[in-house]
Amino acid sequence: MSEQKNKYENKTMWVVLLTAITMVVEIIFGLTTKSMALLADGIHMGSHVLAIGLSWLAYIIVRRVSKSEKFKGNSDKILSLSGYSSGLMLLIFAVVIVIEAVERFYNPVEIVYKEAIFVAIIGLIVNIVSAFLLHHDHEHSDHNIRAAYLHVLADALTSLTAILGLVAAMIWDIPFIDTIAAIVSSLVIVKWSIGLLKDSGKVLLDMEHKDRAHSHGHHH
Template structure:
């Protein structure tokens, strides 16, 4: 088992833990303070907990499989497969945000701004910490760690857009800024997830190897 994969496994574990704890806190406070924003943020975090959890499990599977002589496949494909699945989740996540934003646009809710902003900031801090944890050398990158990283960054982006949107709405009383911010961040997330799906999909279909061999024959 290469050292960096083991590192990745430990890192993803910590991020799963951190994200899960934050999610629970947000959901509890969301219920107590009756804040939809908190509840929604907590539920979003839940989708990332699942995705990053998937990445973490993928590393465990690779570690177990690489010890097993019976396994003849390419264990790195497990990481690509996990990254691909995670990319699909990310895409779904982006659409959920869009739908929510549009609904919010047509049915504005009364927001208790201060605590909503406060929690969004906590969420952002957790995501920034997670992003630092998951930051990896480019040469040691794989689709799996990239997927986990993108989920964390996507979450940070939505937290940030929530903070900006809420603050603007609070100061200038323009509630729809929140909607615009949310839609912009979901479009960015769509772009990331499509990139991830393309790259991990290519790896799963061995498309890179095919091209390399093709050139090899010609020379």
């Protein structure tokens, strides 16, 4: 199992680096070209760098802890705790997108379409590469790798809906399609993050064993 975790640790490290580099590049170009879209996406990437960085850190801690004799706890819980925290970030993140989208609905901003679409495509490419890196077998997966994977997928989803929304808005000149697209993708992300919080929360509360027995009739 530990070899599996080391593999995940390396993968999350690469994704953190990739996302961080993209973030820095986008922020620099955003400032130099005065592009709000690039700047916003760069900052937005930053929140994913933090979350996936947390997952990476969790693997490092587990690796250190499993070597230490003093630690008597269940080191896998560290991964669930990290996954839980990451899921919480994802949830907050989706709520923020909804709030921003609703605000934009009331105060439409002038969108530089071609530039915004270009930025969204860069974001999408980075996320697709990251998703391939973080792809994991479900049997071996832990909440930590799942959380990192969901952050990447969430980002890919927002990039994809942004591209579709912007293209539609540009072609038919309906700026609010972009807003609706953002809200739809946020709702999907909310659903994912709540699923992650439930699953990782169960591990943290040692509920797994009791839960399996009556999970069929019991709907919470």
